[in-house]
Every structure is written in structure tokens, then in C-alpha cells.
Amino acid sequence: MSGADIKTMKLYHQVERVFNELRALGVAGDAPIDVQQLVAFDQYHYLGTEAVDEAVRRLGLTPELNVLEVGSGIGGPSRHLAHRCGCRMAALELQPDLHATAVQLTERCGLSDRVDHLCGNVLDGVSPDEYDAVVSWLTFLHIPQRRELYARCFEALKPGGGMYVEDYFARGEFTPGEQESLARDVFCERVPSMDEYREELSAAGFEALELIDMSEAWTAFVQERWSGFRAQRARNLALHGAEIVDGLDDFYGAIVKLFTAGNLGGIRLIASKPG
Ligand SMILES: C[S@@+](CC[C@H](N)C(=O)[O-])C[C@H]1O[C@@H](n2cnc3c(N)ncnc32)[C@H](O)[C@@H]1O
Structure with a gap:
């Protein structure tokens, strides 16, 4: 997969639009x-920083810890974690334009000493035994090679480290139209x-798995997001x-x-690498 293929997803077009919002704030x-x-x-995920704060609670994140975010977008969750904890x-x-925007925003937030932005594909490898925790929001859905992905996350963790992920899960069988929309609109x-x-995850060596169904809350969130966006069209x-x-x-x-049809669901998962 390259940064170019994933651009079928419109969320990733012209990500510099965040600077328009900042200008509007003065x-x-x-x-x-x-x-x-x-x-x-x-x-770029659901339920905003509330979902990131949940990772802090679930993983017990504290200032001395090294954390890897897989698929960090324009850097929102990583900056929030560095700032909060x-x-x-x-x-x-993965995508160079999102990475470049993230670097700029982090510098302007004065957080460059706590957030290192890396541009690359997680499947190409990560530093082994380096991180106390791995976190990820709505990124695994872009990566069908799950065996390799879980292996990279497992390797990245120190023994006893924890992983917190929010992503999609299949509640039912997708129709051909849903499959097409997932592939085209979500690059999934x-x-x-x-x-x-x-x-x-068990086959990859993870233990203490906790899988939480977020479908109801996420369906309400995406509905409000769309109606709020439409109300502000002008x-x-x-x-x-x-x-x-x-x-x-x-x-x-x-x-x-996709969410209201009932076959797509949201999952919050917590897992550990044995100590
Ligand atoms: C929906 S966005 C979420 C971004 C961020 N986690 C957030 O919540 O704001 C998913 C991100 O994962 C990145 N991504 C997808 N596949 C990746 C890969 N193989 N390696 C690294 N990043 C990847 C995408 O480019 C995209 O920026």
C-alpha cells in the first residue's frame, strides 16, 4: 500500500484545511x-479526546512512558497524550502530507520535545522492545495484513507492555454495496x-484481551457529525x-x-504482551 492509494478516502484530501480553521479562530x-x-x-476518529483519555486510563499512561501511535494522522491523539500525560x-x-502537517502543528503547539513524528508504513517494521504502550485509532482498518500488523505491534512493545486500539469490526455479513463503499470510501x-x-490477537501472542463493542455510541457520533457538518454548510x-x-x-x-445499516461495528480493544 502507498500513500497514493489511500487518497481514495476523502477525509485525507487537502488536510491543510486545519489551517483554515485556525485562521477562523484568529x-x-x-x-x-x-x-x-x-x-x-x-x-480523525470518533468521540474526540474522550477516546484518547480512555487509553490513558486503560493503559495507566504516565510521563516516563514511551508510547507508539500507529497511524497518527495529523497528530491529534499523540499531541493530546503528550500534553495531557x-x-x-x-x-x-504513512502519508507524507499528513505527516508534514502534523510536524508543523506539533512545533506550533510547542510539543516537539515530546512528540517524534515518523513517516512510514508500520508493516515495514518498528524498533523492537522499545515501547511501553502501543495505541491506535481507526488505522488497522486500512491494513488487511493483520498477521503482519499484529506481529509488528507485538515486537514494538517491551515485555509487559499494553496495546489500546479503536477500530472497525464486522457485526454481520456485508452486502456487495457495503463492501464497495468500504473499499472506495474508507480504503478498507x-x-x-x-x-x-x-x-x-491471541495467535500473535497477546494476552489479557478485552474487546468492547462501541457500535451504539459510534453510530450516534457519526450521525451527529454528519448532521452538524451539514448544518454548517454555508x-x-x-x-x-x-x-x-x-x-x-x-x-x-x-x-x-455503513453504521446505520448494522453490519459495521466499532471495537475498543485492550491487550498485553506477556511480561
Ligand atoms: C482515520 S486516520 C486516524 C489518525 C489518527 N489516529 C487520529 O485518530 O486522528 C488513520 C491514519 O492511519 C494512517 N495509516 C494507514 N495505514 C498505515 C500504515 N500501514 N502505517 C502507518 N500509518 C498508516 C493513515 O494514513 C491515516 O492517517
């Missing part, structure tokens, strides 16, 4: 940014069932222009359709 040019102001625009983040992102080729998660058009607004509208709508 934060100009290369002025410093308050990380708390940014969180409304830099979290003081932990040292390695934020690994394979969605495992809960049982498959359990089997595949404001968004003036700020971002039609290409960005229509692309995001299509994307948010496609996600609502």
Missing part, C-alpha cells in the same frame, strides 16, 4: 497554537469479526470551498450509511 500564519484549541479539528510519543504516519478491504480479533463553504466541503459531506454520509 490564529494566524505561524503563530503558536494552544493544543486545546486544536483538538476540535485534529482528531507528558508521555513521550512516537507518532507513525477487510473487517474482522469479534471472534477473528480474539483468535488473531460557513464551511466560505471557509474551505466547495471541493473540500462536498468531499467531506460524501465521506461523512457514507460512514453513516
Whole structure:
């Protein structure tokens, strides 16, 4: 997979749009940014920083820990973790334009000493036994090679380390139309069932698995996200222009359709590498 293939997904078009939002808040040019102001625009997953705070609680993250975020987007979760906990983040992102935007935002937030941005594919390897925790939000869905992915995450962890992931799971059998939408709109080729998660993570060596069904809360979230975006259409058009607004509208709508049909679900999973 390359950074170019994944651009079928409209969430990843013109990610510099975050700078339009900052300008609208009166934060100009290369002025410093308050990380708390940014969180409304830099979290590319569901339930915003609440979902990131949940990782802090579940993994017991503290300032002295080294944490790897797999698929860090424009850096939202990693900056929030570094700011909130003081932990040292390695934020690994596949797409060079998202990575470059993330680096800029982190510098302007004054967090470059706590967040290292790395541009690359997690499947190409990560430093072994380096991290106390691995975290990831809505990234595994882009990676059908789950065996390799779980092996890389397992290797990255120190013995006794923990992993926290939020992603998609299959609640039912997808229709051909849903499969097509997942592939085109979400760049997602394979969605495992809960049982498959359990089997595949155990086979990779993880233990103490906890798998939580988030489908209800995520369905409500994506519905509100789409209706809120549509209600602000005039404001968004003036700020971002039609290409960005229509692309995001299509994307948010496609996600609502997938969740409300009932076959796509959300999973929060916690797992450990044996000590
Ligand atoms: C939905 S975004 C979530 C970003 C971030 N976790 C957040 O919640 O704001 C998923 C990200 O994973 C990245 N990604 C996908 N496959 C990857 C891979 N194989 N290695 C590293 N990053 C990857 C994508 O480029 C995208 O930025």
C-alpha cells in the first residue's frame, strides 16, 4: 500500500484545511497554537479526546512512558497524550502530507520535545522492545495484513507492555454495496469479526484481551457529525470551498450509511504482551 492509494478516502484530501480553521479562530500564519484549541479539528476518529483519555486510563499512561501511535494522522491523539500525560510519543504516519502537517502543528503547539513524528508504513517494521504502550485509532482498518500488523505491534512493545486500539469490526455479513463503499470510501478491504480479533490477537501472542463493542455510541457520533457538518454548510463553504466541503459531506454520509445499516461495528480493544 502507498500513500497514493489511500487518497481514495476523502477525509485525507487537502488536510491543510486545519489551517483554515485556525485562521477562523484568529490564529494566524505561524503563530503558536494552544493544543486545546486544536483538538476540535485534529482528531480523525470518533468521540474526540474522550477516546484518547480512555487509553490513558486503560493503559495507566504516565510521563516516563514511551508510547507508539500507529497511524497518527495529523497528530491529534499523540499531541493530546503528550500534553495531557507528558508521555513521550512516537507518532507513525504513512502519508507524507499528513505527516508534514502534523510536524508543523506539533512545533506550533510547542510539543516537539515530546512528540517524534515518523513517516512510514508500520508493516515495514518498528524498533523492537522499545515501547511501553502501543495505541491506535481507526488505522488497522486500512491494513488487511493483520498477521503482519499484529506481529509488528507485538515486537514494538517491551515485555509487559499494553496495546489500546479503536477500530472497525464486522457485526454481520456485508452486502456487495457495503463492501464497495468500504473499499472506495474508507480504503478498507477487510473487517474482522469479534471472534477473528480474539483468535488473531491471541495467535500473535497477546494476552489479557478485552474487546468492547462501541457500535451504539459510534453510530450516534457519526450521525451527529454528519448532521452538524451539514448544518454548517454555508460557513464551511466560505471557509474551505466547495471541493473540500462536498468531499467531506460524501465521506461523512457514507460512514453513516455503513453504521446505520448494522453490519459495521466499532471495537475498543485492550491487550498485553506477556511480561
Ligand atoms: C482515520 S486516520 C486516524 C489518525 C489518527 N489516529 C487520529 O485518530 O486522528 C488513520 C491514519 O492511519 C494512517 N495509516 C494507514 N495505514 C498505515 C500504515 N500501514 N502505517 C502507518 N500509518 C498508516 C493513515 O494514513 C491515516 O492517517
